[in-house]
Amino acid sequence: MSFRFFIVAILLGVACYAQQTPVFSEYNYNPFLINSAHAGALQNAEISLTHSGLFSTIDGSPKSSNVSFRTPLANKQMGLGGGFIHDEIGVTTTTSTFAAYSYRIPLNLDDEPYWKVQEPTGISFGLTIGFQKYQENLLGLGLGTDPLLSQNINATLPMVGAGIVLNYAKFYIGLSTPNLLGDRFASEDNLDLQSPYYAYIGYRFYFSRFENVLLKPNVLLKYENGAPIQADLNLSFTMNSKLEFGLGYRTNSSLNILAGVYLFESLRIIYSYNVASKNLSFGNTHGIVLSYRFNRGYSRN
Template sequence: MKSIKYIISCTLLLITLSIHGQQDPLYTQYNYNMNVINPAYAGSKGVLSVGILGRSQWVGIEGSPRTLTLAAHSPVGKNVGLGLSVIADRVGPVRETNIFGDFSFTIVTSENSRLALGLKAGVTSLQVNTLTANNNNDPLNVPIDRTAPNFGTGAYFYTDKFYAGFSIPNLLKTRYLEKSAGVVSTASEEMHYFITSGYVFDIYEDLKLKPSTMIRGVKNAPLSVDISANLLWQEKFEFGLSYRFNKSFSGVIGFLLNEDMRIGYSYDQSVGNFGNFNFGSHELMLLIDFNRRNLKSPRFF
C-alpha cells in the first residue's frame, strides 16, 4: 500500500510539473494585458497604464491553475517605454512567480503608424510543496525552491486602428529540478512564441467592432489559437465572444467606471468531455489608464 501511494504521488507530481513547465498562464482578456507577453507594448498607450487581473481556471478541479497578474507600463520621453509585470501562478503543488521589467523603443514609420521593439528581463521563482507531508521517509518530502533569470523580446506595430505583434517572453530554457533521492523530477520553462493582431472597425458613430487573434506556440504542444470579436458601444460598454480552438468558448463583458478606469470579466467554458468535469474559468480585470481623457487619439487595445 505504501509503495502504491508513493508511485501515485510521484506520478501526480511529475504530470503536474510537466504540464506546468510547458504552459505559461492563459489570458482571455489579453488585449488589455499585452506587455505581460510582449515588452514592445510598453508605453504604446501614451499614458501610464496599470492593470490587475485575476484568473481561476477549471473551477471545481482540485489543484487547477490560479493566476494573479499586476502589470504597469508608461512612455518615458519621446520614444522609450518602460514596464513592470508580476505574475503569481499556482498549479497544484507548484507555485511560480515571475517578476519582469520591460523596455521598448519606438520608431515612427509614418504619420499614423509606429513600430516598437522591446526587451524583457527578470526572474522566475519556482516552489514545489510536498505531496506526502505525513511521511517523513518519503523522498518527495523535500521542499523545492529555485530561482532563475530569464529574458524576452518582442516587436509591436500599431496604428490608431490596427496592431500586430510577435514576441518570445522567455528566451532561456531553464531546468529547475534534477535527480534527487533516486527520483527523476524535471520541470523546464520552454520558449513560447506569441503572434497577436487586431483591428477596430467603425460600424456606426457609437459602435465599434474589435476582432482580434492570438496564436501561441510552444515545443511539444499543439498551437493555441484564439479568435475574438468584441463590440464597443459609446466607448464605454464592451461585450464579445472568443473561441480557443478545440479548448473553450468565452464570453467577455466590460465597461468604463469613469474616463480612466475600466473593469472587465470573462467566462470560459471548456469544450468536449473535459467541460463536464469543471465549472469553467473566470477572469476579472481592473485597468486604469491615467489621464486618458487628454489623449488626442485614444487607443482601443
C-alpha cells in the same frame, strides 16, 4: 510506480502547458503581459490588476494574479514598464517579477483621422528582464515513499524576454517571448521549463464616425517545445467607449465570455467567464480585470 508517475505527469504536465498563457480577458486588454514592446505603446500611463480563477472550489484549479504598470517617456518614443505575476495550478506555483523597456519608430499617418488612431502608430521593440520563482510541492502529493518525489522543488531563475509589434490605424501584429531562457540556469535536474513563443494579429472595424463603435477580431498563436500549437480566436465589441463585450475560443481548452464597462473615462472593469472543455477537469472559472489610464483615460474625444 508507473501509476505514481502517471499522476505526477498529469499534474506537472498541465502546469507547464495550461497556465503559461494568459486568458483572453488578460492579454486582450493588457498585451504588455506577453509582449514588452507594448511598454510605451499608449499615449498615457496605465496600471492594470488582474485575477482569474475566482470562485473555483476545485483543489489545484488554475489561479493567476498580476499587476502591471506601463508608461511612455517624455519623447513618446520610449516606454518603461514593470509587473508582478503569480500563478498556481496543481502543486505548482510560479511567481515572476519583471521590468521592461520599449522603443518605437513612428510611422506617418497624416491620411488617417485622429479618431481612428487607437495607439501611437509605428514599429515597437521591447526587452524584458526579471526573475521567476518556481515551486513544486511534491510532498503534498502524499507519495513521499517514492525517491523522486521525496522533496519539493524550489528554484529562482533569471528571465530575459523580447518582443516586436507593428501598430497601424486599423491593424496590429506582434511577435514575442516573455522568457527566452527557460530553465537554462536551473540547478535541479528534474526541472523542465520551456520558453513560450507568441504570434498575434488583430484588425479594427469602425462602424460609426466619432461614435466609437468598434469591432476587433484577433488571433493569438502560442508555440512551446513539446506541446501542440495553441490557438486563440477572439472577437470584442466596444460601443461609445462605455460598454465592452467579447467572445473567445482557445483550442482544446475553453470558451471565454467577457463583458466590461468604462467609468469616469479613466477606469475600465472587465469581467470574464471561462467555460472549460470536456478535456479539462478543473471546471469553469471567473476573472476580473481592473485598469486605470491616466490623463485623458480611455476617451477618444
